[in-house]
Amino acid sequence: MAVTSETLAQVKSVTEDGYKHGFVTDIEMERTAKGLSEDTVRFISARKNEPEWLLEWRLKAYRHWLTMPEPQWAKVSFPPIDYQDSYYFAAPKSDSDKPKSLDEVDPKLLETYAKLGIPLLEQEMLAGVAVDAVFDSVSVATTYKKKLGEMGIIFCSFSEAVQEHPELVRQYLGSVVPYADNKHATLNSAVFTDGSFVYIPKGVRCPMELSTYFRINAENTGQFERTLIIADAGSYVSYLEGCTAPQRDEHQLHAAVVELIALDDAEIKYSTVQNWYPGDEEGRGGIYNFVTKRGACRGRNSKIAWTQVETGSAITWKYPSCLLIGDNSVGEFYSVAITANRQQADTGTKMIHIGRNTTSTIISKGIAAGRADQTYRGQVKIMASAEGARNFTQCDSLLIGDQCGAHTVPYIETHNPTARVEHEATTSRISDDQLFYCMQRGLSAEEAVSVIVNGFCKEVMRTLPMEFAVEAQKLIGISLEGSVG
Amino acid sequence: MPLLEINGLHATVDGKPILNGIDLVIEAGEVHAIMGPNGSGKSTLAYVLAGREGYEVTAGEIRYDGKDLLEMAADERARAGLFLAFQYPVEIPGVAGTTFLKAALNAIRGHRGESPLDAMQFLKFVREKAGALNITDDMLRRSLNVGFSGGEKKRNEALQMAVLEPKMAILDETDSGLDIDALKLVASGVNALRAPDRSLLVITHYQRLLDYIVPDYVHILADGRIVRSGDKLLAVELEEKGYGAFVGAKAA
Numbered sequence: 001m002a003v004t005s006e007t008l009a010q011v012k013s014v015t016e017d018g019y020k021h022g023f024v025t026d027i028e029m030e031r032t033a034k035g036l037s038e039d040t041v042r043f044i045s046a047r048k049n050e051p052e053w054l055l056e057w058r059l060k061a062y063r064h065w066l067t068m069p070e071p072q073w074a075k076v077s078f079p080p081i082d083y084q085d086s087y088y089f090a091a092p093k094s095d096s097d098k099p100k101s102l103d104e105v106d107p108k109l110l111e112t113y114a115k116l117g118i119p120l121l122e123q124e125m126l127a128g129v130a131v132d133a134v135f136d137s138v139s140v141a142t143t144y145k146k147k148l149g150e151m152g153i154i155f156c157s158f159s160e161a162v163q164e165h166p167e168l169v170r171q172y173l174g175s176v177v178p179y180a181d182n183k184h185a186t187l188n189s190a191v192f193t194d195g196s197f198v199y200i201p202k203g204v205r206c207p208m209e210l211s212t213y214f215r216i217n218a219e220n221t222g223q224f225e226r227t228l229i230i231a232d233a234g235s236y237v238s239y240l241e242g243c244t245a246p247q248r249d250e251h252q253l254h255a256a257v258v259e260l261i262a263l264d265d266a267e268i269k270y271s272t273v274q275n276w277y278p279g280d281e282e283g284r285g286g287i288y289n290f291v292t293k294r295g296a297c298r299g300r301n302s303k304i305a306w307t308q309v310e311t312g313s314a315i316t317w318k319y320p321s322c323l324l325i326g327d328n329s330v331g332e333f334y335s336v337a338i339t340a341n342r343q344q345a346d347t348g349t350k351m352i353h354i355g356r357n358t359t360s361t362i363i364s365k366g367i368a369a370g371r372a373d374q375t376y377r378g379q380v381k382i383m384a385s386a387e388g389a390r391n392f393t394q395c396d397s398l399l400i401g402d403q404c405g406a407h408t409v410p411y412i413e414t415h416n417p418t419a420r421v422e423h424e425a426t427t428s429r430i431s432d433d434q435l436f437y438c439m440q441r442g443l444s445a446e447e448a449v450s451v452i453v454n455g456f457c458k459e460v461m462r463t464l465p466m467e468f469a470v471e472a473q474k475l476i477g478i479s480l481e482g483s484v485g
Numbered sequence: 486m487p488l489l490e491i492n493g494l495h496a497t498v499d500g501k502p503i504l505n506g507i508d509l510v511i512e513a514g515e516v517h518a519i520m521g522p523n524g525s526g527k528s529t530l531a532y533v534l535a536g537r538e539g540y541e542v543t544a545g546e547i548r549y550d551g552k553d554l555l556e557m558a559a560d561e562r563a564r565a566g567l568f569l570a571f572q573y574p575v576e577i578p579g580v581a582g583t584t585f586l587k588a589a590l591n592a593i594r595g596h597r598g599e600s601p602l603d604a605m606q607f608l609k610f611v612r613e614k615a616g617a618l619n620i621t622d623d624m625l626r627r628s629l630n631v632g633f634s635g636g637e638k639k640r641n642e643a644l645q646m647a648v649l650e651p652k653m654a655i656l657d658e659t660d661s662g663l664d665i666d667a668l669k670l671v672a673s674g675v676n677a678l679r680a681p682d683r684s685l686l687v688i689t690h691y692q693r694l695l696d697y698i699v700p701d702y703v704h705i706l707a708d709g710r711i712v713r714s715g716d717k718l719l720a721v722e723l724e725e726k727g728y729g730a731f732v733g734a735k736a737a
Contacts (some may be wrong), residue, residue, distance in 0.1 A: 108732030393632075429550075434575050434577055436575075437571065437574070437575035438585075439559040439560040439562050439563065440560075441563055441589035441645065442563040442591060442596070442649070444560050445560070451585060452577060452580070454580070455577055455628065455629075456578065457579070
């Protein structure tokens with residue numbers, strides 16, 4: 001989610017005078033030297049005062065990472081990443097910076113925020129959302145912690161969790177996405193700097209949407225967020241992740257890892273609106289978004305639902321997945337991915353059915369415009385143990401213009417004869433008839449596209465929490481500006 | 486000053502001449518009917534007026550409300566109060582009728598310098614108009630025109646017209662595909678919109694519609710030209726004699 005000016009103001013109020021907002025880069029950084037080595041990993045771990053076991057885990061990951069090839073199977077292309085040309089740790093110094101005004105923010109971004117137009121009045125509503133503000137890699141503020149704390153809910157930065165709740169971190173870290181999982185996740189395991197940690201105790205229903213606004217601020221600082229959410233038996237949590245980034249000249253690598261664990265009868269709803277800088281019209285300067293997100297439904301009757309609205313980044317490589325281990329567990333994946341100009345997205349999900357009577361639903365809506373390329377890649381795997389498993393998949397692609405591409409690559413694998421797996425796919429275009437009809441009613445070409453595309457995405461949009469949905473709808477329109485006429 | 490003034494209009498579609506010199510003047514408050522056989526250029530005239538791409542004006546001019554209409558894009562024309570009720574309304578999956586209409590109304594209100602209606606004001610306004618056309622809340626909630634019957638689509642067009650309150654409404658074969666009950670309903674909706682500052686251009690193949698929407702003037706279109714103009718009695722004469730009597734070259 002784009003950071004609106006109100007959000008900025010809110011973050012400012014949250015952080016008081018300790019750390020000032022703004023996209024500007026002249027906040028003093030304490031950073032590692034450029035490049036990646038065991039020393040970098042040790043520096044990060046030491047800087048964060050981590051226990052020995054965590055440093056060892058990071059080093060194992062780093063050493064393994066050196067042996068791994070880049071994944072080649074996705075339908076995306078980009079020049080090789082020079083991992084030695086990045087900084088891997090940058091922490092803002094506290095208590096020393098002067099306030100920065102919004103005047104210093106890229107006016108083009110402000111324009112976007114204005115278009116997203118969350119009125120000031122909604123600030124109070126927004127204030128109902130607990131914000132864990134991640135500036136560059138270190139969490140600087142957590143709101144509502146006290147209120148949540150009274151219910152036994154832990155919602156804090158990952159670093160804090162390592163200090164305060166090491167036993168939980170040690171038990172669950174890497175238990176869903178192992179350190180050796182894939183090149184990007186392994187890099188994250190070695191050099192992750194911060195992120196969020198959530199624990200919902202037994203039987204507790206989290207009373208508010210938990211939200212983290214991620215931002216990328218420092219030039220050349222790869223972002224390696226690590227998020228770990230544990231929903232204990234009978235609990236419920238809805239988590240919102242929103243992102244924005246200022247304009248940059250150089251590609252920025254973002255390799256986040258998110259792990260979710262749902263125990264018996266627990267439910268986790270994880271919603272993302274991703275609006276990172278997609279690069280200019282030629283694709284220069286956009287974010288590389290290589291994310292590993294996976295949830296484990298460990299308990300009986302547990303449920304994990306992923307909803308994502310992906311409009312940003314130059315390259316998106318992302319497959320939020322569910323391991324359906326507990327009997328009767330449920331996995332859901334709802335996705336809207338929009339690519340325009342030169343953006344590339346290879347995204348989808350994996351639903352691995354292990355327990356009996358597990359069910360999964362996949363609804364994917366892809367919109368490609370300009371010269372963008374987009375691929376839905378999804379795997380549904382029914383293991384021999386998954387008696388009575390069911391899956392329903394629907395993949396719809398919408399093309400705008402005649403130079404873009406949409407591809408659907410479903411992998412379906414069943415090892416149990418009782419499984420029922422359905423797959424539906426469509427590809428369509430916005431027709432001239434539709435555009436003319438909308439324009440004849442007074443909508444501009446851009447408004448017309450926005451209305452038509454929002455209609456196309458409706459099934460996914462309605463799974464978003466209200467405050468996210470409103471912004472996401474506007475975002476869809478903005479992302480496709482200039483793609484028609 | 487007339488609301489709409491068409492002079493020597495020639496237009497082609499895919500390079501083929503369809504309109505071959507149309508002259509037509511519509512004053513504010515007047516209701517004009519254009520009748521003509523298939524292929525005479527009726528729908529082309531409607532699309533040219535609405536500014537559809539692919540309909541190329543090769544000669545002539547159109548003044549609308551004091552402005553050069555041909556200089557305006559389709560959406561500008563719509564915001565300036567020119568409305569086309571489609572012969573074949575278009576389906577837009579996933580977009581509720583109310584969502585669509587609210588976006589359209591607020592775009593037009595913005596152009597008029599009026600503030601947008603909020604959700605409650607809008608719903609109240611639409612329900613008033615919808616009731617008269619026998620349009621239920623359920624129909625308003627459904628995806629626009631998706632799975633609508635012919636009659637529902639045309640009633641929905643009439644609703645849009647009632648809500649958007651155009652200055653100049655063009656009805657392109659609004660009677661096609663309607664049974665008599667639906668025809669009466671739509672016609673009474675249209676008649677309710679007749680006003681001294683609003684003009685209607687009713688395009689139809691049959692005289693039947695004009696029994697319910699009584700025009701001030703009737704024009705017969707053939708081979709892209711208006712071959713005869715008269716008052717409402719011309720439609721009756723046409724019904725008796727058939728188009729052959731008016732279309733010289735094709736007369737039997």
